[in-house]
Amino acid sequence: MNWGMKNRISRIIKPKSGRCVMLAVDHGYFQGPTTGLANLGKTVEPLLPYADALMITRGAIRNWIDPAVDIPIILRVSGGQSILKELSNEIITTNIEDAIRINASAITCSVYVGGEYEKETIDNLSKLVDEGEKYGIPVLAVTAVGKDMARDSRYLGLASRICVEIGAHIIKTYYTEEFEKVVEACGNVPVVIAGGKKLPEMEALQMSHDAISSGAVGVDMGRNIFQSDNPVGMIQAVRAIVHESKSVDEAYEIYEGSKK
Numbered sequence: 001m002n003w004g005m006k007n008r009i010s011r012i013i014k015p016k017s018g019r020c021v022m023l024a025v026d027h028g029y030f031q032g033p034t035t036g037l038a039n040l041g042k043t044v045e046p047l048l049p050y051a052d053a054l055m056i057t058r059g060a061i062r063n064w065i066d067p068a069v070d071i072p073i074i075l076r077v078s079g080g081q082s083i084l085k086e087l088s089n090e091i092i093t094t095n096i097e098d099a100i101r102i103n104a105s106a107i108t109c110s111v112y113v114g115g116e117y118e119k120e121t122i123d124n125l126s127k128l129v130d131e132g133e134k135y136g137i138p139v140l141a142v143t144a145v146g147k148d149m150a151r152d153s154r155y156l157g158l159a160s161r162i163c164v165e166i167g168a169h170i171i172k173t174y175y176t177e178e179f180e181k182v183v184e185a186c187g188n189v190p191v192v193i194a195g196g197k198k199l200p201e202m203e204a205l206q207m208s209h210d211a212i213s214s215g216a217v218g219v220d221m222g223r224n225i226f227q228s229d230n231p232v233g234m235i236q237a238v239r240a241i242v243h244e245s246k247s248v249d250e251a252y253e254i255y256e257g258s259k260k
C-alpha cells in the first residue's frame, strides 16, 4: 500500500486508537431530504467536532460544508437510483478527478450482493478500486442489504468478503449476531458498522459497543446520530465507546447528561 493510501487511511482511522467515528450524511443520494438532512449544514455543523470523518456526496459538500473545515471526507461516488426504484441499480456518479478536486480521503459505493444488479455493483467497486489504487485513495465498500436479504452473519460475511476480495480498503456493513465471523471473513481489512434505521439510543450504543467488542474498528453512523433527540450527546457517547472503550452505561450517561 503506497504512502498516500496509508496517509489517507490514517486520517480516517485514528492511529492513536486504531478506531474511527464516521458521520454518515450521504443518504440524500437516494432518499432525498431524509429526516434530519433537509438543512444538512445546520444538522452537521455541531457534530463535526466529534466526527473523525464525514461521509457525504459532492453536491452536499458544495452546498452545505464550509471548505475551511478540517475533517477527512469519505466521498459517496455512486448513485443513480432512488427509494422509488430498485435500490441495487447503482452507477458511479462522480469520477476520480472530482474526488481528487474535493480532496477526498476516501471514496465509497454500495455493493448489493444478492440484489438484482449484484454484478453491476461489484463492477462499480472494482472500477473504484482500480482508480483508487492509481491515485492512492482508499475505497470504502458499503455492503448494502437488498430488500429481502436476511442480515445474518452468513450473508453479511459473504457480502463483506466479496468486497475484500475485489480490493476494498475499508468495509462498512451492519452489526449482527456472531459479528466476529464477519470481521474474521475480512481478514486485515478494517470493518465499521452502519447504524441503520433509528433505534432507541441505548440500543444504538449497545450495538456500537458489541461491534467494537467483536472486532470492528468503529462506526459509520448517520440516522442514529442526527435523528437523535440529542445528536451532539449521542455522537459524544458513541465516541466514548469507540475511542475510550467506555461501557454502554457510561456512554448513555454522556448522552443523557448533555441533554438541554
Ligand code: 5RP
Pocket (backbone or CB within 6 Å): 024, 025, 026, 027, 055, 110, 142, 144, 194, 195, 196, 197, 220, 221, 222, 223, 224
Ligand atoms: C446509505 C449509507 C449510509 O451512509 C449508511 O447507511 C450509514 O448511515 P446509517 O447509520 O443512517 O445507516 O450508506 O446507503
